[in-house]
Amino acid sequence: MAKYKHIVVPANGSPVTIKNKKLVIPDNPIIPVIEGDGIGRDIMKATRRIVDAAVAKAYGGKRRIAWMDVYAGEKANELYGEWLPKETIDAIKKYYVSLKGPLTTPVGGGFRSLNVTLRQVMNLYACVRPVRYFEGVGSPVTHPERLNIVIFRENTEDVYAGIEWRKGSPEVKKVISWLNKTMKTKIRTDSGIGIKPISSTGSKRLVRKAIQYAIDKNRKSVTLVHKGNIMKYTEGAFRDWGYELAKKEFRDRIVTEDEVYSLYDGKVPAGKIVVKDRIADSMFQQILIRADEYDVLATPNLNGDYLSDASAAQVGGLGMAPGANIGDFIGLFEATHGTAPKYADKDMVNPGSLLLSAVLMLEYMGWDEAARMIESGLEKTIQQKTVTYDLERQMPGATKVSTSQFATHIIGNL
Numbered sequence: 001m002a003k004y005k006h007i008v009v010p011a012n013g014s015p016v017t018i019k020n021k022k023l024v025i026p027d028n029p030i031i032p033v034i035e036g037d038g039i040g041r042d043i044m045k046a047t048r049r050i051v052d053a054a055v056a057k058a059y060g061g062k063r064r065i066a067w068m069d070v071y072a073g074e075k076a077n078e079l080y081g082e083w084l085p086k087e088t089i090d091a092i093k094k095y096y097v098s099l100k101g102p103l104t105t106p107v108g109g110g111f112r113s114l115n116v117t118l119r120q121v122m123n124l125y126a127c128v129r130p131v132r133y134f135e136g137v138g139s140p141v142t143h144p145e146r147l148n149i150v151i152f153r154e155n156t157e158d159v160y161a162g163i164e165w166r167k168g169s170p171e172v173k174k175v176i177s178w179l180n181k182t183m184k185t186k187i188r189t190d191s192g193i194g195i196k197p198i199s200s201t202g203s204k205r206l207v208r209k210a211i212q213y214a215i216d217k218n219r220k221s222v223t224l225v226h227k228g229n230i231m232k233y234t235e236g237a238f239r240d241w242g243y244e245l246a247k248k249e250f251r252d253r254i255v256t257e258d259e260v261y262s263l264y265d266g267k268v269p270a271g272k273i274v275v276k277d278r279i280a281d282s283m284f285q286q287i288l289i290r291a292d293e294y295d296v297l298a299t300p301n302l303n304g305d306y307l308s309d310a311s312a313a314q315v316g317g318l319g320m321a322p323g324a325n326i327g328d329f330i331g332l333f334e335a336t337h338g339t340a341p342k343y344a345d346k347d348m349v350n351p352g353s354l355l356l357s358a359v360l361m362l363e364y365m366g367w368d369e370a371a372r373m374i375e376s377g378l379e380k381t382i383q384q385k386t387v388t389y390d391l392e393r394q395m396p397g398a399t400k401v402s403t404s405q406f407a408t409h410i411i412g413n414l
Contacts, residue, residue, distance in 0.1 A: 004087045006071060006079050013066025016096045016365075018329055023096060025365045027063045032070045032091050036101020038339030043351035044101045046407035050351075050374060051358050053411045058370040068095070072114055073103040084114055089121055093330060099361055100334040101354060104341075115334070119155050124325035124332055125202060126209045127153040127301075129308040130360065136382040137316035138394025144315050147291040150219070151311070152210035153304025155325060157202045158234075160301050167192040198234040198300055200241050207242040209326070210298040211250050214273050222246075222254075224277040225299040225307065238300050239277050246275045280306075287311055312336070319349075319390050322356035324364070333361040347402040350388040352378065355410075377413040381406065384413075 013030035016023055035044045048067060055063055070088045077083050092098045103114045118124070129151040133144040165172035167190055175193050179185045187193070207224065214222050224243070228236025246254050250273075257276035260268055268274055278286060280303045286294060287310065299307060312321035323336040335354040343349050355378065362371040382391065385398035386409050392400040401409065 004091065005085075007068065007087060007091055010066040010068055013068070015094070018096075023329060023365070025097075025367075027059075028066050029097065029365065030066045030068050030095050031361075032068050032088075032095050032098040034070055034072050034088070034098070034100040034103070035075065036335070036339065037073045037075070037104040038102065038341040038344040039349045040101030040103070040335075040339060040354075041345060042347050042349060042403045043335065043354045044099075046351040046403050047099075047354045047358050049407050050355060050377070050410050050414075051362070051370070054370040054373045054377070054414055055362075055367065057414055058367070058373050063367070070098070072100075072118070084117060089118070092118075092332060093122060096329055097331050097361060097365060098333070099354075099358055100332055102335050102337060102339045104339050116160060118332060119325045120160070122327060122330050122332070123156065124327045124330060125154065125156045126206055126324075126326045127151075127155040127304060127308075128213075128324040128326055128360070129153065129304070129311075129336065130322060130356075131308065131311040131315055133315040134320065134379045134382050136379070136385065136395065137320060137391060139314060139316060141288065141314045143291075147287060147311060147314050149287070149291075149294050149311060150213065150217075150296050151304050151308045152206055152213070152296065152298045153308065154198075154202055154206045154238075154299065154301050156301075157198050158196050158301035162194055162196045164192065164194045196234065196302075198238055200237070203238045203241040203300075204245040207245050207298045208249065210296050211246060211254065211273065211275070214296045215250075215253055219273065219295045220268075221274040221276060221293075221295045223283075223294055223297050224275070225280050225283050225297050225303050226277060227280045227303070228277075229279055235280075235300055235303075242277070242298060243275065283307060284310060287314070308336070316352075316391070316394070318353060320352045320356065322353055322360050324357065324360045326364070331361065331364045333357040333364070347404055348389055349403055350390045351403055351407065373414050374410070377410045380413040381409045384409070 013028050014026040016025055016029050070091045072084050072088050076085050105113045132148045165175055172193050176187050210222050224239045226235040226239045228239045254275050255272040257274055312318050318337040321336045323334050325332045334357055337353055359371045359374050385395055386401055387398055388406050389400050392398040
């Protein structure tokens with residue numbers, strides 16, 4: 001076992017390993033867990049209780065998670081004098097599967113975001129955001145149940161790898177001068193300049209993961225979402241590379257939308273996944289008025305950011321939206337909302353986002369029975385209208401309970 005300064009490795013757990021390019025999950029996996037800042041302390045306690053109860057019930061005590069606390073954010077700064085210690089990154093890399101609460105990004109701390117930094121240093125290139133409706137949750141749309149999508153958002157490029165130069169700076173003057181003189185552009189001299197890279201490598205590995213997910217989960221379509229009508233060599237290239245990858249590596253499993261109409265008279269051949277594309281701004285309308293026509297979305301970074309939040313708003317907000325950051329093997333599962341410090345330690349917020357992220361984690365481990373049990377318990381509790389304040393205010397006749405009480409009710413409904 002590795003030796004750490006502040007991390008205690010559980011003696012009753014075994015590490016997740018890799019064999020034949022696949023994760024091997026023992027019956028007692030060591031799972032690193034970052035509690036998180038602010039409301040993270042409340043929602044992580046609730047989530048761990050529910051996950052432990054579901055795993056025990058689903059497998060009759062034959063399986064259990066050996067949680068291993070690792071540190072980032074405020075707690076890490078207290079213990080190490082730094083916000084993201086190297087041993088935390090090392091532990092997540094070593095044990096492959098981990099769960100994370102929301103983190104505060106230090107002001108002036110040298111980080112764009114602790115969350116983004118974790119994704120980048122471990123090359124977690126796929127941000128996976130499933131969005132589905134749980135019956136009983138308040139929604140601003142008429143038919144929220146029609147939306148059941150999984151968004152694969154590229155996690156390392158586009159604006160996340162963006163380079164900027166401030167208006168009036170010596171650097172921006174050089175860039176504008178070179179562009180205007182050498183490349184014959186007409187950029188105003190009082191401009192700020194930003195560059196966003198989108199690569200063939202990054203695009204193809206993201207689309208590969210999205211299509212493989214669609215195959216594994218028996219989904220019907222994968223939609224490439226882009227702004228290629230305007231940005232032809234970045235977002236348009238993302239679309240083109242996506243189709244290229246689909247045809248080269250999954251030809252026997254996919255059919256393009258164009259082929260459905262040109263070769264198959266508008267009828268999808270049995271067993272085939274349709275690969276199609278949509279312009280990003282049009283996609284916002286599509287998820288509202290034709291939500292049931294979409295299944296898995298693959299997007300560059302910024303498009304996926306907007307779409308995942310807009311989709312979550314239709315099914316109850318970010319409090320019900322899970323997230324995962326996945327690389328070739330490492331999976332970091334996290335709440336999609338922030339730390340909400342004014343609610344910290346008040347035992348009142350909805351743990352749904354983190355809990356459903358833990359469901360994604362269980363699925364990633366192949367523990368689907370426990371995952372389904374948690375989803376069912378959560379939905380039944382919501383239908384009984386015994387919910388935290390954020391859901392209660394959207395549900396006439398509901399009873400408001402604390403975070404810990406909500407967890408107790410979910411456990412009772414497993």
